[in-house]
Amino acid sequence: MEVLDGVRPGEAANADPSKPRLPAPKLYDYDTIVSKVKPNKELTESVEAAFAELAKGKVDVPLPMHIGIAETAAAGPGDCHIKGGYIEGAPTWTVKLACVSFYKNVEKGLPAGSGVFVVCDATNGGPKAVLHENRYLTDMRTGAAGAVCVKHLAVKGAKSVAFIGTGVIAESMARSTATVYGFEQGYGYSRNIDKATAFCDKMQKELGYDFKACDSAEEAVRNADVVFTQTPGGEWVLDLAWLKPHATIIASGSDQPTKNEIPPEVMKKAKVITDITAQCVRVGEVRSAVAAGVMKESDVHAELGEIINGSKKGRQGKELIVCDLTGTGAQDAAIGSYVMNVLD
Known part of the structure; x- marks a missing residue:
């Protein structure tokens, strides 16, 4: 672009208060x-x-x-x-x-x-x-992404859902998922049982299906067809042995390179879906799994949008799936x- 006297075409008008301007937001x-x-x-x-x-x-x-x-x-x-x-x-x-x-x-x-x-x-x-x-x-768009994961990745006939971490994002996940899918039983786990109980009471009243506050993450995960994890991401929050063979894990706690919720052995066994792979290899669960040596970037099965489009297959029977949600500008x-x- 040609620059005259340090001013690009059109910029001089912006500096002149007598000229038309775009309206204020x-x-x-x-x-x-x-x-x-x-x-x-x-x-x-x-x-x-x-x-x-x-x-x-x-x-x-x-x-x-x-x-x-x-x-x-x-x-x-x-x-x-x-x-x-x-x-x-x-x-x-x-x-x-x-x-x-x-x-x-x-x-x-x-x-x-x-x-x-x-x-x-x-x-x-x-x-x-x-x-x-x-x-x-932001929390609402994260919840909507979780709902899309359930719609496209949950095992057919999934009845139960667990929330590991019961804060605002868990509430958003639960509410948004209810707009596209109906569960019959919910479980909630937090290190603070009072917070888990408050979450479960609130969601049961709002969404109309039973919720139970669990004393351990293991109890919640063992009972669930779908597992949402939305913690600060400072440590692993579940174990491979707790998971149903057909479980869908929707992990949204790892949005920085220092965070990791899902153990390497789970990532190694699962079909891995990302919201956007280029980002997940930098800050998500995929990053941690690659660093641990249990998978390569090329082992990512698909991005969520590819499954929505039908360009790649999603769930095929009773298989373990992890969807790594790091949050995208598209949302x-x-x-x-x-x-x-x-x-x-």
């Missing part, structure tokens, strides 16, 4: 978003479609950016994850900033996480809206477009 606060955007089948299907487009190469989705905030007298500790993407043909594209692990906030009565979506107009490039979602939409782009349709 709308700001939607957390309360507005929570009141108007709920888990539902349409939202889940928008994320499903995004995975399908991703597998076709029709989503521009860069690898995530991570900013570590070191603990000092003036800051941190904490982390910031930046993801985004554009789905070909969509009217908007999205960049998301998610801040997590600011644990000093808790002692001040504030949440340890926060976040915003910036939804931009794909025609003129300008920001349409800033969604001050405080991770509500954020899909949720951004969906939410704008609801709010705008």
Whole structure:
């Protein structure tokens, strides 16, 4: 592009206050978003479609950016994850900033996480809206991905589901899955039995099927056809011997290279599906399995979108499956477009 006197064509107009400008973005606060955007089948299907487009190469989705905030007298500790993407043909594209692990906030009565979506107009490039979602939409899009995994990977007739880790993401997984699949029995495990009990009571009331709080992860896993893991990722959360031969594990706790929920022997035995392989080899369960020497990147069976598209086969009978979810900008782009349709 030709540059004259240090100014690119069109930029001079932006510097002139008398010239037309793109409109300022709308700001939607957390309360507005929570009141108007709920888990539902349409939202889940928008994320499903995004995975399908991703597998076709029709989503521009860069690898995530991570900013570590070191603990000092003036800051941190904490982390910031930046993801985004554009789905070909969509009217908007999205960049998301998610801040997590600011644990000093808790002692001040504030949440340890926060976040915003910036939804931009794909025609003129300008920001349409800033969604001050405080991770509500991030957790919802993660839950929608889990629901898509259940729809396409669970064994036929699956009746029971376990949640290892019973925080906000587990709730989102349970609610979103209920939009596309009906379980008969749920199990919840947390190191804090009171938290597991509260989760199970809440989900049973909301979703209408029985939940049991378990004293051990083993009890929950042994009883489950589908196992969701969504813990901080600091240690392995299950054992191969606990799993049913046809279990589906949906692992979403490993979003950094330091995290690992699933033991190497499970990854070695399972058919491994990823949300996006290039990312999972950097930060997901696949990364840990490759580092342990039990699999290679080429051992990944498929990306989730390839199974949705039918370009690769998903479940074939009673086999063990692990789906490694690290979170993609395609999901954020899909949720951004969906939410704008609801709010705008």
